[in-house]
Amino acid sequence: MAKKAIGIDKYLDFDDWYHDALREADLVDIRYPVKGMIIWKPYGLKALRLTQRILMDLLEKTGHLEAYFPALIPESVFARERDFLEGFGGESFVVEGTGTKKFNERFYLRPTSETVMYYMWNLWIKGRRDLPLKMYQVVNVFRYETKMTHPILRVREIMGFIEAHTAHATPEEAEAQIKEAIGIYEEFFDRLQLPYYIVKTPPWDTFAGAEYNYDFITVMPDGKGLELGSVINLGQRFAKAFDIKYMDTDGQFKYIYQTCYGVSERVLGAVIGIHGDEKGLFFPPEIAPIQVVVVPIAKPEDVQVLEYARRVKEILEKTGIRVFIDDDLEKSPGWKYYYWEMKGVPVRIEVGPREVGEKTVTIARRDGAPRIVVKLDELIPVVNEVFREVNTALRERALEHLKKLSIIATSCTPLENLMGLIIAPWDGSREEAEMLEKTFNKGVLGEITESPMPLPPPSNYTTCSGRKAEKWALLGVTY
């Protein structure tokens, strides 16, 4: 049998832990012979679908409509916005023909959908009542990454990219949309119990073709930063490139203002890395493919126990809880506990002869909290309460994790063997950013606009060259 995830300390050897966890839990298969492209196995895909559903519902609730735009983009459309072409042209896959025939034009396999979408918006947006336009699509996007690839975290076929795009009449409305988007992502990541910093990226490092963007950044157990999502103010650059104008109430034709924001399967990679432990995976209940595993503790002749276990399963299933009963009598209860903990199932229910007699069940939490015994007729409210408690435990663990891997460095001096993100005083200038990067050997990811733990006022500190600090910079090496 292959080496087990269980037993490896993810903070000591994250790469080994991560690959073992993915394989043992059967989430993905990385043996496909194209670098950066992986197979999603049913258990992993189920978790991803549940994760996507949360965000899609949040987008729908706030008036974003799902649409679909083609995967192939003619070069003439792709090349319209010059910065975008420079930013994405070299890392986009290109189709030049079929197996037997060459085309006259080249087609880009979408690395992201601005160009294909805005080409159509030029046709759709005519007047003020067409605005705001709020759309999203869930698609795979393709990027020929030259950085090292990692399953789920950095891939060449990005799986289920949920990209939202909006158009507005005024810059104020676009700004308000940016705030709404940040609020949506906050709720999304909060429900996954993921802690994050929000940074505003420096102007020299914004998305190709954008005015500015906010990034949600978390940290993985190896200390590397991970961008969970990005909220981008596109201003009018694409509007000008694609000539998207509306007739305002004053009869004038005006360019629209645009925003876009996207999240990929990477967020599930963060869930795996941040919530997992030496036992394996640990899914928050909302996205766990199996939320409750029922383990009958019975000999083959204990028909009553098996029947009772099935009844428990049915009671749970009826309220929509995702439950699996492991009634394989060839395996010991201990083996099953270990196995389902490794698979990340947040709650286990044990039933044996005692539980049958007392009409109770015993509930165990994946985080190791003391077991509780519950009357069968209180099962549903208690299980839901246990889900909430598990979420609280996960949130606290994850915040500890983030704190452990975040260092506030107020004096501009190198730190030895530093693993994690650095928070340093900054004035926002490029020269000071370069000094910080040189000192700490990490990149400036942006100015922190939201931190999961309180930070002192930056004005208490000075920058590398002794200027008064105005902001906190977040530095890190990222995936």
Place this chain on the structure above:
Amino acid sequence: MAKKAIGIDKYLDFDDWYHDALREADLVDIRYPVKGMIIWKPYGLKALRLTQRILMDLLEKTGHLEAYFPALIPESVFARERDFLEGFGGESFVVEGTGTKKFNERFYLRPTSETVMYYMWNLWIKGRRDLPLKMYQVVNVFRYETKMTHPILRVREIMGFIEAHTAHATPEEAEAQIKEAIGIYEEFFDRLQLPYYIVKTPPWDTFAGAEYNYDFITVMPDGKGLELGSVINLGQRFAKAFDIKYMDTDGQFKYIYQTCYGVSERVLGAVIGIHGDEKGLFFPPEIAPIQVVVVPIAKPEDVQVLEYARRVKEILEKTGIRVFIDDDLEKSPGWKYYYWEMKGVPVRIEVGPREVGEKTVTIARRDGAPRIVVKLDELIPVVNEVFREVNTALRERALEHLKKLSIIATSCTPLENLMGLIIAPWDGSREEAEMLEKTFNKGVLGEITESPMPLPPPSNYTTCSGRKAEKWALLGVTY
């Protein structure tokens, strides 16, 4: 304003009717500058998602697990099964590099996923307990069609192809799986109220790399046949090409037996074409993005009517019915009736001062059945009953449609100006098929194994060259 779908007889000018219906109802946008690739607008995509959900649930219920396999397939993998390569190589898009760099190997953009999937199954299938393996994925597939493209019906980026693949230890198990798949598709198309023939394709026209396949074929208003879905027995050819063996209980390594079956967005094209009429679209309730539109018949000052209409909406919404209230007071009720009928909403509820006074609503059906007045406290059961009645009406209309466009031609003589499918006596031989094709100027689609209306025994008739017939051949020109 653009020309309206309403008023065109789809049987006289289907192409015009179809394009008008798609545009007026805002289902898709066909103005994207890549031939055969279209935009799915929110209303159309919603109908497609609801349609897909039915089939996905049927697949899940029968033990198929959702997985995901990459879109890009290395040429070395793609080329393993020779017939498959010949069948799909020329119509597959090929990636040879990025915008700025050439790769050493070519990658095929999946036209269907046999090769990428079975490459992995070689790694996954070891013993008898790994079988049967039943998987599906929902992906876009890409085919450089040389036939004329039609939005939704024949495209180059096929949208949401639901492809299922299975592996078995014995040919009998594979045969049983074919039967299960046919049963799944029957239920799927029946729930969409689509009538169909099932044909077994002739050996000279099977799917590339297959033993035989069953096709579900319906007919569009222009008389052209449309393949709704295909159920394929792959035998062992891919198993041999990809060396997929399992160790049997006798200790021997044996090749697996495989089946696959797929359905695309085309089924929604069939719904549009077959159920639509001179008023526009007509969605079966199960896939209607809006199942009920509530139209208040009120002057702006009739606050009571508007409040009552909103209450009706809430009552419906609470039970999960997809409902929209059209309370735009600038438009007349007549305009709204016309508009929502064009959009295919199957049920309309009208409320005016009389309904408020009597605590009733008036229910109108999209198919024009007499309106009924219902007490508010009976609303839900009545609406559900109305949905069933609408389905029955649609089924009957669709069957009439199919009969109208199907001709049993028992004497092998040309038919003038024939629009539709031809059912002709056949002995199954290639030479007789060629005689039929020459006589009727249509292709033999296969032997009919299931017909929506009873057919006489073929043995009552003779073939073109006077042999005794054993089967009914289905002939048609297809999309």
